[in-house]
Amino acid sequence: MSKPSLTPARSKRVGSQLTPEAIIEASLRIAARGSADAFTVRRLGEELGTDPTAIYRHFRDKDELLLSVADRTLGEVLDSIPPGLDWQDRLRALAHASLAVALKYPAVSSAMASRTTRRANEFRIVELILGAVTEAGLDGVDAAVHYRMVGDSLLAYVGQRAAYLLFDPEVRAADESSWTREYRLVDAHGFPHITRLGQELAEVTHDQIYHARVEALITAIERRAQAVRGA
């Protein structure tokens, strides 16, 4: 990672001021490098060609910057959801886009798994989910609770996947191989199910789990809507 000889890092900073916009974009570039490049204040200074502490002139602290950066990634999620879908496919498209963006910017998504940006694009996603559960037939408390179920679950899922991407390669390798190593060595009498399903457990894919988790949310909404209609 030694500097190339021409420009310091990116824009020359030709007398021009640093802007929140430029800081957010530099953050996205760093985050997009995944585990290869930690998203730190010092690294951000390098990327911007300024002193690391210069960002404190534009953001109160790193957390406030993170919220702004995260809301920008939510914009990317929204942009990739096509119009004209029914509520189920709208939620499927949201899940798909959320995962893609989370894997693109793992440091951001991982840090946001328990958080709220409280910014413009988050409002739009909330409105989108509320529209979906409303179209499904829910209202009032039911709509609010099922919105939170969907929103929190998606956030948790993509955050879980993103965090995994950020671990040391050797930690990840050890976790990944557990189904073909530690779990294959368990006592057959004490653990009959693990023994019987060893092969299948080792071969489960992220895609299968993703599908099961997303469809479980949709089914739950359909179920509740049916119960409400029946009453």
Added chain:
Amino acid sequence: MSKPSLTPARSKRVGSQLTPEAIIEASLRIAARGSADAFTVRRLGEELGTDPTAIYRHFRDKDELLLSVADRTLGEVLDSIPPGLDWQDRLRALAHASLAVALKYPAVSSAMASRTTRRANEFRIVELILGAVTEAGLDGVDAAVHYRMVGDSLLAYVGQRAAYLLFDPEVRAADESSWTREYRLVDAHGFPHITRLGQELAEVTHDQIYHARVEALITAIERRAQAVRGA
């Protein structure tokens, strides 16, 4: 946090050696203090009355210690699941116990949300979930995928709740109040659903969301079992 005058911190370390056991127990005591006391190597040294680096004689690194500590907390989860429940109630009891233990040791649960301990108590929990989905009527790939759906979802959920507990009080306060502040100020024409459901969104409880998320998992298993029986 100045030392009291009598004993250094806990056991006197009366010539006796440090043991993995003592290190794990000290870790659990620190983790149980929540955000009041960060789970760091230096803090662990204080708690044990030894030099912080002494633990490297017993664990390769902090991650390996974390896995051992986490597996101990899984033992607490297992101990609080009563016998004799049908598969649905067994999963409900597992979810309930997992959340309770995660909120008791937030630093551990938060760090484990994307991880595997690959140790004894984890094997027992996997066996428990596989037993439940088998009793529900699933087998082979279906059993494996639905086990992962349940296991990963519970881990993500309790990790999400635990991580939230560890944030600065002011960060948490800002996130919590968003439903009564930022979300109440959105434009009514651009965000009709948020506007209409503002009150309900602000009043949703953790309990309601937890219930919806856990029941969604159980329903998904029931659904798949019905589909398999029908074929």
Added chain:
DNA sequence: ACCTGAACACCGTTCAAGT
């Protein structure tokens, strides 16, 4: 064989000093 403690390579953030 195990523990100590200095040291290293990192973090986020503050604040006086520069322009």
Added chain:
DNA sequence: ACCTGAACACCGTTCAAGT
């Protein structure tokens, strides 16, 4: 008004030195 850079209070981990 904004950026710089030294400094502070932290991290996890290594390694030579002690016992």
